[in-house]
Amino acid sequence: MKGFAYLRNVATLELDRGACIGCGRCPEVCPHAVFRLEGGKAALAARDLCMECGACARNCPVGAIRVDAGVGCASGMITEWLRERKIGWSGGGGCS
Amino acid sequence: MRWLETPAGRVPQVSSDLRLGDRLGAWKARWGIGRMSYLVPAGLYAVGNPGPDDPVAVTANYKMSYDLVRRALAGRSVWLLVLETHGINVWCAAGKGTFGTEELVRRIWLTGLHQVVRHRLLLLPILGAPGVAAHVVKQGTGFGVRYATLRAADLPEFLDNGMVTTPAMRELTFTLRERLALVPVELVSALPATLAVVAILVVAGMLGGYSLAPAVAYLGGVAAGAAVTPLLLPWLPTRSFAVKGMVAGLAWSLLWYLLAGGWDRTTVLAAFLCLPAVSSFYALNFTGSTPFTSRSGVKKEMRLSLPVMGLAVAAGIICLLAGRFV
Numbered sequence: 001m002k003g004f005a006y007l008r009n010v011a012t013l014e015l016d017r018g019a020c021i022g023c024g025r026c027p028e029v030c031p032h033a034v035f036r037l038e039g040g041k042a043a044l045a046a047r048d049l050c051m052e053c054g055a056c057a058r059n060c061p062v063g064a065i066r067v068d069a070g071v072g073c074a075s076g077m078i079t080e081w082l083r084e085r086k087i088g089w090s091g092g093g094g095c096s
Numbered sequence: 097m098r099w100l101e102t103p104a105g106r107v108p109q110v111s112s113d114l115r116l117g118d119r120l121g122a123w124k125a126r127w128g129i130g131r132m133s134y135l136v137p138a139g140l141y142a143v144g145n146p147g148p149d150d151p152v153a154v155t156a157n158y159k160m161s162y163d164l165v166r167r168a169l170a171g172r173s174v175w176l177l178v179l180e181t182h183g184i185n186v187w188c189a190a191g192k193g194t195f196g197t198e199e200l201v202r203r204i205w206l207t208g209l210h211q212v213v214r215h216r217l218l219l220l221p222i223l224g225a226p227g228v229a230a231h232v233v234k235q236g237t238g239f240g241v242r243y244a245t246l247r248a249a250d251l252p253e254f255l256d257n258g259m260v261t262t263p264a265m266r267e268l269t270f271t272l273r274e275r276l277a278l279v280p281v282e283l284v285s286a287l288p289a290t291l292a293v294v295a296i297l298v299v300a301g302m303l304g305g306y307s308l309a310p311a312v313a314y315l316g317g318v319a320a321g322a323a324v325t326p327l328l329l330p331w332l333p334t335r336s337f338a339v340k341g342m343v344a345g346l347a348w349s350l351l352w353y354l355l356a357g358g359w360d361r362t363t364v365l366a367a368f369l370c371l372p373a374v375s376s377f378y379a380l381n382f383t384g385s386t387p388f389t390s391r392s393g394v395k396k397e398m399r400l401s402l403p404v405m406g407l408a409v410a411a412g413i414i415c416l417l418a419g420r421f422v
Contacts, residue, residue, distance in 0.1 A: 001268040003330045004386075007393040028243050028261070029225035031268045032388065052390040053191065055225035069226065070391035071191045073384025074337075074398055075285070077391075 001032055001049070011050035012068040017041050019064035026065060029055040100142040104208025109142045112170035114163055122160050126277060128284035134159045135183030140207040141166075144173035148214040151259075153244070153251065154200065155221065156181040156189050164248040172252065175213065179203055187387070190227030197229045201236045209239070219244040219251075219259070222266060223387075268387050275326045278385045282322040286378060290318050304420060313352050317371040320344040321378025326385070337389070338401035341379020345372030362419025369412030373405040 013034070020042045026035040027042070032049040035042050035056065042064070054069025098109040125131045135157045143166050152175040155165045162178055169176070179199050181189035189195035200218075204210070220228060222243045230241035245254050245265040254265060297311040304310075321341045325332060332340035349371045353364060380397060383389040 001270070001388055004270055004388050005335060006389050007335050007396060010392040010396055011390055012392055025230065029222060031222055031246060031266065033263075033266070049388075050390060051388050052392060053226040055190075055222075058227070058229050059225055059231070061231040068392065071188075071384065072386075072389035072391045072394040074380040074394050076384055077394065077398060 005049060006051065006072075008048050011047055011052060012066075013044070013047055013050045013052065013056075014066045015042060015044050016064045016066075017043070019062050021062055021064075023061060025059045025061070026056040029059050031055075100145070102208075103211040104140075107140050107142045107175075107212070109145075110166055110176070112143060112166050114167050118159075118163050122163065125160055127280045131281070133183055136162050136178060138178050138180035138203060140209065140212065141176040141178060142173075143169045143176050144171070146173040146175050148212065150174055150213070151215075151219055151255065152177055152209065152213060152217070153219045154179065154224070155248075156184060156186045156195050156224075158183050158185045158189075161185050161248075165251070168248040168251045172255065174255075175209075177203060177207065177209065177218070186221050187223040190224045193227050195224050196227035197232050197236075200228055200233055204233075204237045204239060210237075216240055217242060219254075221248070222246045222261075270329070270387060272327065275329060278382075279323045279326055282326065282378070282382060282385065283319075285381075286318055286322050290315070309356055313349075313356075313367060313371060314374065316348045316352055317345055317374035318378055320348040320371070321375035321380075322382065324348075325375065325379040326382050329382075329386075336397055336401070337379045337383050338376045338397050338405075341376035341382075342372040344379065345375025348375060360419060362415045366412040366416040366419070369408045369415065373408040373412075376401060377405055 022037060022040040022042065024037055027033070027037060031053070032046065032051060034044060034046050034050050036045040037043070050067070051072060052067050052069050054067055057065040057067050057069065099106040100109045121134060125134045136159050138157045150173045153165060153169070154177045155161050157178050157180055165176060179195055180203070181194045184192065184194060186195050216239050218233070218239050218241050220241055220243050223246060225243050228241065233239060233241050242259065244259070244261060245251055246268060250265045254261060293314055294311045297314055298308065301307055301310045321344065325337070325341045325344045328344065329340065332343050334340065346368070349368045352371070353359065353367065359367070380401060383394045
């Protein structure tokens with residue numbers, strides 16, 4: 001993605017290269033080209049570009065990828081936080 | 097409604113032309129009007145005149161998603177499998193799991209897709225991948241999944257390219273035009289809280305002898321965060337949305353200071369403390385509308401910036417009151 005990058009060193013993405021079978025699914029699903037195939041196995045080419053959508057982990061047939069997946073949405077997190085504390089709030093940015 | 101006969105029953109044949117009603121519906125959804133109930137029934141649709149060997153594209157039942165796909169497929173014969181995502185777009189529904197493995201497998205069986213097509217391949221939008229485990233779909237139905245393109249508009253090129261995704265079809269964009277399309281819903285989401293604060297500021301302004309100036313200043317702060325920051329996103333400094341919003345808010349404070357003028361020192365201080373904080377808050381809210389912010393990143397930003405925003409607003413209010421009463 002040209003022209004945009006989010007904070008450095010925050011992504012929770014982890015790849016177990018030992019478990020990887022080189023199926024090529026992670027580079028296929030990643031919208032930020034975080035992965036590339038190197039020597040028949042996946043490698044992290046741009047970890048800082050990861051937005052933690054979880055597509056790679058969900059589609060990895062051998063469970064070699066781990067990421068604390070979720071949506072990077074401040075209003076969603078505020079709504080979640082308020083709901084946990086039972087504080088009524090109808091906001092949430094329109095994504096109920 | 098025209099129908100196509102298949103071994104699995106009648107399938108509705110849909111047009112690729114978007115009518116005035118479709119365009120008006122999309123415009124309303126962009127402004128948040130009826131956005132949460134803008135949907136089409138889930139199921140199998142025929143675009144053009146598809147046969148048993150034609151491709152199957154999968155999408156969500158948000159009407160804007162469905163409209164984008166059927167328009168992109170104009171002049172072609174493709175099966176369109178629409179999943180029940182309760183009127184949510186592919187990307188957001190994938191994040192919630194409704195555009196997901198379970199629904200896809202169920203919809204394949206419900207529509208009798210095995211009888212409709214001879215091949216065993218589904219074309220999915222790349223942004224649907226967070227919800228769908230391709231290998232599980234394959235195990236459960238025999239249908240393989242190929243993540244085709246990010247944008248529906250690239251589908252024709254993908255089909256013409258022998259169903260191979262080029263790097264450009266996989267590359268996310270967030271152009272000025274794409275950001276502009278998101279601004280209305282940002283403003284509409286901000287409306288209830290904004291109206292409440294503006295009502296208080298109008299009353300306070302009257303009592304304090306400031307007339308409408310505080311309310312206008314606040315509205316500008318909201319606009320700086322919810323409209324100006326999204327539009328100027330790549331050009332505002334740092335990677336942090338809170339800082340980007342703060343800079344836009346400072347610019348607005350300065351502009352309003354020059355326009356309104358004649359403030360005493362405490363008013364100036366209050367404006368320069370409060371307005372950037374308001375703008376920063378709405379800029380941070382825009383993280384949810386972008387296609388590149390991570391949850392860990394937003395968490396970090398919130399932890400650092402929300403206390404600062406709160407302190408800035410509190411300090412600004414104290415300044416203002418001190419200037420009036422002390």
